[in-house]
Amino acid sequence: MDRVAIIGVGQSAFVRGYPGSIRELAFEGFKEALEDAKISVSDIGASIVCSAPEYDKQRSPSGVFAEYLGLTPQPTFYLESLCSSTSMGLRMAYSLVKSGLHDVVAVLGFQKMSEISSAESQERMGRGADIQWESPFGTMMPAYYAMFAKAHMEKYGTTLEDMALVRVKSATYGQVNEKALFRKPVALESFSDPEHFMSGPVSSPLRVGDCCANADGSSCLIVASEEKARSFSQKPVWILGLGAASASVNMSGRDIFTGLAVARQAGEQAYKMAGIEPKDVDVAEVHDCFTISEILAYEDLGFAEPGEGKDLIKGKETYREGSIPVNVDGGLLSKGHPIGATGGSQIRTIVLELRGEAGEMQVKDPKIGLVHNIGGVGLYGTVSILGRE
Amino acid sequence: MSKKKEIDDRFKRFGTVSFTSVTKVNDFIDQLDQGKVMGNRCVECGMVFFPPRADCYKCLASNMEWFEIKGTGKLVTYSKLKFAPVGFEDDLPYSIAVVDFGDCKIFGRIASDIPDEDVQIGMAMKTAANKLPSGQLNYVFTKA
Numbered sequence: 380m381d382r383v384a385i386i387g388v389g390q391s392a393f394v395r396g397y398p399g400s401i402r403e404l405a406f407e408g409f410k411e412a413l414e415d416a417k418i419s420v421s422d423i424g425a426s427i428v429c430s431a432p433e434y435d436k437q438r439s440p441s442g443v444f445a446e447y448l449g450l451t452p453q454p455t456f457y458l459e460s461l462c463s464s465t466s467m468g469l470r471m472a473y474s475l476v477k478s479g480l481h482d483v484v485a486v487l488g489f490q491k492m493s494e495i496s497s498a499e500s501q502e503r504m505g506r507g508a509d510i511q512w513e514s515p516f517g518t519m520m521p522a523y524y525a526m527f528a529k530a531h532m533e534k535y536g537t538t539l540e541d542m543a544l545v546r547v548k549s550a551t552y553g554q555v556n557e558k559a560l561f562r563k564p565v566a567l568e569s570f571s572d573p574e575h576f577m578s579g580p581v582s583s584p585l586r587v588g589d590c591c592a593n594a595d596g597s598s599c600l601i602v603a604s605e606e607k608a609r610s611f612s613q614k615p616v617w618i619l620g621l622g623a624a625s626a627s628v629n630m631s632g633r634d635i636f637t638g639l640a641v642a643r644q645a646g647e648q649a650y651k652m653a654g655i656e657p658k659d660v661d662v663a664e665v666h667d668c669f670t671i672s673e674i675l676a677y678e679d680l681g682f683a684e685p686g687e688g689k690d691l692i693k694g695k696e697t698y699r700e701g702s703i704p705v706n707v708d709g710g711l712l713s714k715g716h717p718i719g720a721t722g723g724s725q726i727r728t729i730v731l732e733l734r735g736e737a738g739e740m741q742v743k744d745p746k747i748g749l750v751h752n753i754g755g756v757g758l759y760g761t762v763s764i765l766g767r768e
Numbered sequence: 769m770s771k772k773k774e775i776d777d778r779f780k781r782f783g784t785v786s787f788t789s790v791t792k793v794n795d796f797i798d799q800l801d802q803g804k805v806m807g808n809r810c811v812e813c814g815m816v817f818f819p820p821r822a823d824c825y826k827c828l829a830s831n832m833e834w835f836e837i838k839g840t841g842k843l844v845t846y847s848k849l850k851f852a853p854v855g856f857e858d859d860l861p862y863s864i865a866v867v868d869f870g871d872c873k874i875f876g877r878i879a880s881d882i883p884d885e886d887v888q889i890g891m892a893m894k895t896a897a898n899k900l901p902s903g904q905l906n907y908v909f910t911k912a
């Protein structure tokens with residue numbers, strides 16, 4: 380009786396310009412997770428609030444959320460690892476429960492990015508890189524990932540069309556995810572139409588359609604001990620494996636540009652802990668902040684050999700009916716990417732898939748799911764493997 | 769009467785917009801001003817660093833010596849930006865890149881006078897100190 384489960388998941392819709400404050404935004408994901416877990420606030424022993432702090436005026440949001448959500452006087456604290464904050468929160472919740480310090484822990488992810496302009500937001504995101512030695516050159520996230528795309532294209536012959544196919548798949552599922560920001564289909568041809576916004580240049584070789592968008596949103600996970608999970612939940616989803624790694628912030632410290640070392644390392648750890656291999660994964664959520672990121676993830680996680688990620692998307696193997704369905708909720712590209720809420724949303728999707736409750740996004744009878752969540756440009760990486768009974 | 773303490777904020781001159789002003793490796797800026805791009809090396813254990821740093825994590829010493837980045841490296845990867853963060857709009861378009869010099873890799877910009885069609889992964893490049901019209905300093909990669 381020492382396993383750890385996720386017994387409740389929730390998220391707000393991911394939107395542009397959320398018409399409320401951050402505490403109200405957090406309430407949306409929290410309410411859904413509590414109703415999902417069928418527990419009350421008093422059942423929660425501690426809360427972990429996850430986001431990237433530079434978007435908020437509020438200093439130390441944990442206290443404000445604890446008050447608004449009725450989580451006082453239980454302990455609450457803040458955790459940050461850029462875009463991977465909530466899955467790092469899951470790692471922390473796991474250890475709090477596994478250690479016996481708490482029976483039930485809430486992981487609250489949120490981000491309200493719309494209060495600042497897109498350019499200001501890019502500048503802040505760029506400052507998630509090395510502000511002393513890189514930011515003075517005028518860096519931004521798409522440009523960093525574009526360097527990985529360029530290196531991958533050069534070494535393996537991955538094409539712009541391969542990357543566009545990732546967006547086309549993403550849009551297929553964005554349309555059926557009621558929480559997603561972008562719910563329209565995307566035609567492959569739009570990438571080759573110079574008049575279409577999808578083909579607009581951002582940072583070569585990446586185009587507008589290759590990039591995810593800022594959004595406002597919240598997510599919440601309820602993590603519980605096996606004993607509590609058994610008493611509260613009909614369908615607990617077990618945490619089977621967790622991996623996490625970090626890498627040099629400055630690109631000058633990186634050995635490879637055709638993959639993310641952190642994803643490979645976190646993946647190996649998670650597979651080992653879960654006692655499974657990549658072929659055992661039935662459904663996955665990967666951090667597709669850019670189209671190339673999803674192709675890198677296929678390879679870093681062992682779904683494809685290095686350089687062969689493009690073949691998975693070309694063969695539709697990562698569609699819902701394929702051999703390894705990936706991002707069948709639309710991913711970051713369609714859902715939008717509210718930094719601190721993203722990991723929780725990815726985990727929510729996998730939990731729903733494993734419970735058979737993913738509706739139109741449902742993959743056939745999955746038993747093991749994987750979540751790959753990256754912070755910064757492969758600065759932080761987490762891989763979480765979940766399973767049902 | 770106490771004299772107002774002078775703040776060594778030379779690093780504010782680094783790049784189009786610097787987000788750092790005070791650092792123990794401020795001499796990097798003076799050297800850049802003199803046309804030299806410098807890395808540094810731990811005197812105790814010989815570990816080589818770029819970007820330069822004040823402290824060696826390997827032997828925990830803070831005794832570093834400067835060396836000039838010379839010779840040619842190979843272009844590892846790059847990207848040309850068509851959008852820029854706040855404060856960098858006037859520089860557009862510009863390319864960021866990583867060049868491998870063997871002992872160390874360097875992140876920076878590709879010199880703006882190199883035509884796009886001449887930029888190829890694997891090409892030989894040098895690092896050169898560069899003065900911006902604003903008087904700020906950075907370094908760029910030039911054709912070797």
